[in-house]
Amino acid sequence: MMMRVLTAMMVVLVFGGAGLSETAKPNIVLIYADDLGYGDVGFNGAHAVKTPNLDRLAREGLRFTSSYCTAATCTPSRYSLLTGEYNWRRKGTGILSGDAALIIEPGRTTLASVLNDAGYRTGVVGKWHLGMGGGRNDWNGLVKPGPNALGFDYSYVMAATGDRVPTVYVKNGRVVGLDPDDPIEVSYREGFEGVPTGQTHRRELKMDWSRGHNSAIVNGISRIGHQRGGESAWWVDEDMADVFTVEAVSFIERNRGGPFFLFFATHDIHVPRVPHGRFVGQTEMGPRGDAIVQFDWQVGEVLKALDRLGLSENTIVIVTSDNGPVLDDGYKDGANELLGDHRAGGPWRGGKYSVFEGGTRMPTVLRWPSRVEAGKTTDAIVSQVDYLASFASLVGERLEGGAGPDSENVLGALLGETERGRERVVLHAGFTVLREGDWKYIPPGRGTRDGLGPWSRVRIAEPGMLFNLRQDPGETRDVAGEHPEKVKAMRARLEAIKAEGGVR
Ligand code: NG6
Ligand code: CA
Numbered sequence: 001m002m003m004r005v006l007t008a009m010m011v012v013l014v015f016g017g018a019g020l021s022e023t024a025k026p027n028i029v030l031i032y033a034d035d036l037g038y039g040d041v042g043f044n045g046a047h048a049v050k051t052p053n054l055d056r057l058a059r060e061g062l063r064f065t066s067s068y069c070t071a072a073t074c075t076p077s078r079y080s081l082l083t084g085e086y087n088w089r090r091k092g093t094g095i096l097s098g099d100a101a102l103i104i105e106p107g108r109t110t111l112a113s114v115l116n117d118a119g120y121r122t123g124v125v126g127k128w129h130l131g132m133g134g135g136r137n138d139w140n141g142l143v144k145p146g147p148n149a150l151g152f153d154y155s156y157v158m159a160a161t162g163d164r165v166p167t168v169y170v171k172n173g174r175v176v177g178l179d180p181d182d183p184i185e186v187s188y189r190e191g192f193e194g195v196p197t198g199q200t201h202r203r204e205l206k207m208d209w210s211r212g213h214n215s216a217i218v219n220g221i222s223r224i225g226h227q228r229g230g231e232s233a234w235w236v237d238e239d240m241a242d243v244f245t246v247e248a249v250s251f252i253e254r255n256r257g258g259p260f261f262l263f264f265a266t267h268d269i270h271v272p273r274v275p276h277g278r279f280v281g282q283t284e285m286g287p288r289g290d291a292i293v294q295f296d297w298q299v300g301e302v303l304k305a306l307d308r309l310g311l312s313e314n315t316i317v318i319v320t321s322d323n324g325p326v327l328d329d330g331y332k333d334g335a336n337e338l339l340g341d342h343r344a345g346g347p348w349r350g351g352k353y354s355v356f357e358g359g360t361r362m363p364t365v366l367r368w369p370s371r372v373e374a375g376k377t378t379d380a381i382v383s384q385v386d387y388l389a390s391f392a393s394l395v396g397e398r399l400e401g402g403a404g405p406d407s408e409n410v411l412g413a414l415l416g417e418t419e420r421g422r423e424r425v426v427l428h429a430g431f432t433v434l435r436e437g438d439w440k441y442i443p444p445g446r447g448t449r450d451g452l453g454p455w456s457r458v459r460i461a462e463p464g465m466l467f468n469l470r471q472d473p474g475e476t477r478d479v480a481g482e483h484p485e486k487v488k489a490m491r492a493r494l495e496a497i498k499a500e501g502g503v504r
Helices: 002-014 052-060 074-083 111-117 237-254 287-308 384-394 484-500
Strands: 027-033 062-064 121-127 154-158 169-171 185-187 226-228 260-265 315-321 364-367 376-378 424-428 432-436 439-442 447-450 456-459 465-468
Touching: 027 287, 052 287, 052 315, 052 364, 074 111, 074 384, 111 121, 111 260, 111 384, 121 237, 154 237, 237 260, 237 287, 287 315, 424 484, 432 484, 439 484, 465 484
Parallel strands: 027 260, 027 315, 062 376, 121 154, 121 260
Antiparallel strands: 062 364, 154 169, 185 226, 315 364, 424 432, 432 439, 439 465, 447 456
């Protein structure tokens, strides 16, 4: 307690307006879950899965009800998180294959580069999925540019996702554990002759696929893309959470002198969901539920490390997710069958791949004991695209020359000091929609996914759909017909935001 008061006093003393003095700069740990839904965590009401570590964060920090990622899939949300630009402004920011080229230009201002400039040691551990190298890389040599060209001093990542080759860890641009006598080859075109696939050897698989995911077999699970050789470097899915957690914790330990920024992007709870044996059966929901327990454990290990090193007071820990929940995402892992009454999307409609709220409204919590009041909830609208401008402002860095064009400084809202966040936010799942205050507008023309898979598709007819999220959080009653003026105004606003090229 004493410690807490002292730290709080110190922080108050050194806050000079916007910036922070060198000594007070908080460490920042951003834990980014994959496909974790709003309702998948105890702090948002889940019962069928226990998440004590996430719940602890909510008790000790600030819980968000209107925190958004920018898109309902992974690559585009990560793109926005790092660059402060809406993904849909840029071609080529859709879901990437495992051998795609890096989609963010080296040297561009990113969340990592800004913090790096402010004196932070920066590291990324876990899932990258923003491309690496020039594309169709030779994975036996140094693969660059990658995270290290975007402001990260250290990177220990998988190139794409667990369901895509190459199935290896890449440390600062080099595949870990590769035997030079057994080079690795990767192809997203044709298969390699004589190499078994999920089609030719389907009956031998440990986990069967339901859609796609029927090429290279690694650890008894077939993936997207072909791969040959490099076996000594292949990951073991069951150990992945341990590997990444050890990396995350040692990054913190190495940089305990601070300040540091760790972007810990877990693979959980993306497919294939293959948690370690000690988590298997921890829920009644099968691999999807058990992967949530494993994710919570990873969060807990980070919290323990911060406690052990005496860093918890002045470290910002944020946990959020890259897109909404999905059940069957290409493997037969029982996610639908064993769901029970668990509501992965919480009160929101839709999930991953959908423009309904479940696609982008993320479970989010932020803890910073020395400045943020414990146990509060905020309804302020914030987006991950805002982290760049908000944290730049926190550490006293200016964003120059069009950097982070869509990033708004909502630091006050992120820290729970005001309920005023963004006025409006654009959300994306193949096309863009607008939330403004309590209203949500979905333009006509395209369909969107509904439910959590297997999906139905909702077609959106003229003049689009309008929902009042305050009165109807579940987007069940389209009131476009009753509010033609509102529809017209929001439609025009959305077009204007698209035409303008950013707020900065
Ligand atoms: C889809 C994959 C899905 C998942 C997703 C990317 C199939 C049939 N589906 O194409 O399994 O990998 O891409 O997910 O292959 S994300 O969270 O990385 O965006
Ligand atoms: Ca994802």
